[in-house]
Amino acid sequence: MATITLDTVRKVYAGNVEAVKGVSIDIADGEFIVLVGPSGCGKSTLLRMVAGLEDITTGEVKIGDRLVNNVDPADRDIAMVFQNYALYPHMSVYNNLAYGLKNRGMAKDEIDRRVKEAAGILEIGNFLDRRPRQLSGGQRQRVAMGRAIVREPAAFLFDEPLSNLDAKLRVQMRVEIKRLQRSLGTTSVYVTHDQLEAMTLADRLVVLNGGVIEQIGSPISVYDKPASTFVASFIGSPAMNLLPVTVRDGGLALTNGSGLSGKNANGADSYTVGVRPEHFEVVETASADAAVTADVTVNVLEPVGAESFLYASFGEGGPEIVVRVSSHAQYQPGQKLVLQAMPEDVHFFDADTGKRID
Amino acid sequence: MRQSAVHLSGALMKKVQFQSRTVPFLLLLPQLAIVTIFFLWPAAEAVQSSFYLEDPFGFGATFVGMDNFTDTLTSSDYGRVARFTGVFTFFVTFLSLGIALLLAVKADKVLRGASSYKTLLMWVYAVAPPVAGLIGVLLFDQHVGPITEFFALLGWDMQIGVSFFDTSFAMTVTAVWKQVPVNFIFFLSGLQGISKSVQEAASIDCRSGFRRFWTVTFPLLAPTGFFLLIINITYAFFDTFGIIDVVLKGEPGNNPVTLVYKVYLDGFRGNDLGGSSAQSVILMLLVFILTVIQFRLIERRVHYT
CATH class of the missing domain: 2.40.50.140 (Nucleic acid-binding proteins)
Structure with a gap:
């Protein structure tokens, strides 16, 4: 568990496209931060820079006290849940969960203990021998969560994890993610374009637009005192008049x-x-x-x-x-x-x- | 096996329903005609003549039963050629797959000038086998060949067409060089078909790029690899004819030849049409068995995602 600090982080792609324009956020230990905004606002890019999947053009990202700008993704002590789950299609559910632990040279019985424990929490114990393609969308989502949990990382990073689920399952998983994050107390950064998901999950919301932060605050404070017409129209449904x-x-x-x-x-x-x-x-x-x-x-x-x-x-x-x-x-x-x-x-x-x- | 069978039949289920019974046959007709004229008919002719001893000048044929087969299979020459074909096929398949995979993995990571880089690597694909053989012969030429000169510097005095090993070496190198681009194209598209987020998930789960390749990328390339394995074995067996012919300059002597080349030698040089037909029938059976084994055994370990 750790704090995450972003200090004037910028991302400029080839061709001088500036996706993220100097974003600073201090994320407290155990906090659930939701990055929300319309598509193209830079929220996913920001998350991927924390994960190490995207280079940081300028600025600093720290996990705990460690500057991680040039640290390999595998060494950042983070776990990520992807939008399309990104499960390994050729591995059983058990091996999907165990893969990251095996690569760290963890002892077999400790891996087994952690996988079983995570499977118990997420109720996927019955599918451990199956391949991802034999699972439903909701079950795949749970396996993706399980793969994050077994790592016991300093931070969870979620990249629109619920957008491929149907409406009913989305509400159910939303509640589960919140409950799980509370009980584990792991610092989490969650990206979504769905303002309802953002409101219900976040300890603090970060509303992004065009690569800059429009507002940071608790969901209620953002709702009650939107900092701009953009936030006012984006947060709340139906939108503010x-x-x-x-x-x-x-x-x-x-x-x-x-x-x-x-x-x-x-x-x-x-x-x-x-x-x-x-x-x-x-x-x-x-x-x-x-x-x-x-x-x-x-x-x-x-x-x-x-x-x-x-x-x-x-x-x-x-x-x-x-x-x-x-x-x-x-x-x-x-x-x-x-x-x-x-x-x-x-x-x-x-x-x-x-x-x-x- | 059952899993993949169910999966495959699932994919085949999405078929079009025809109202008329004749339309599907009409649509299949061109393909069936080609298969019949260019494969079934000659194959039947070969099977028939494999039981006859033909007069070299075409004056008549005597039915000899299985004699052509027993003669072929008991000759020491045939065993020698079969062994060489096996070794040659193994090296050509293994090396062309291995080199192509290495190039594809590296090319996949190239960011700047990626397309021109890839085009250059595919260039050789456009070269016809005899032309490739000719270029190979030039490179390995006794007097002016740069490869021969290079090895001479290292103290290896290559004698193509004289030394069995040196000739096999030149054939293998040329055959591999010709086949690498085909494999490269398939491996590259296979690599690009692997979900980017799966690779990213792996980069978070595993620090070592080498280990990541063998545990995630390589297994996901297995369907491509399996397909290429069949294509390459077939290539080494049959399509290397042109290369071998040019390298040997029509002087087989004691030089290495493959089974297919021997069919040609015995039939058209030795005028032994019956024996040659018996050899092609054996080859047909071999290919048939090979295909069945490959599909039965290897497919079981392959995931079609």
């Missing part, structure tokens, strides 16, 4: 459209205002305390069971917003509604840079 506004007559108004009014909380002329779907409240008449009120027309009501999503827009051609409402609420398309959001639930972002304004 982001509306461009201009200051008119001392109050807020939509830049292109009408129906929104609000209090100007800051000094600038224009902003992006963000309100999460659950923070809009349907009211008869707006309260005097409300920071933003909106007169909208219902487009469609989308029930998902526990709740419903109400899509409504500001007049003809105006921006559309999503509102989370009770699953029993009844709204008809074309119906006029008044919505309000309280000051603590309204986020302001710089109109040009997209950075949060507090």
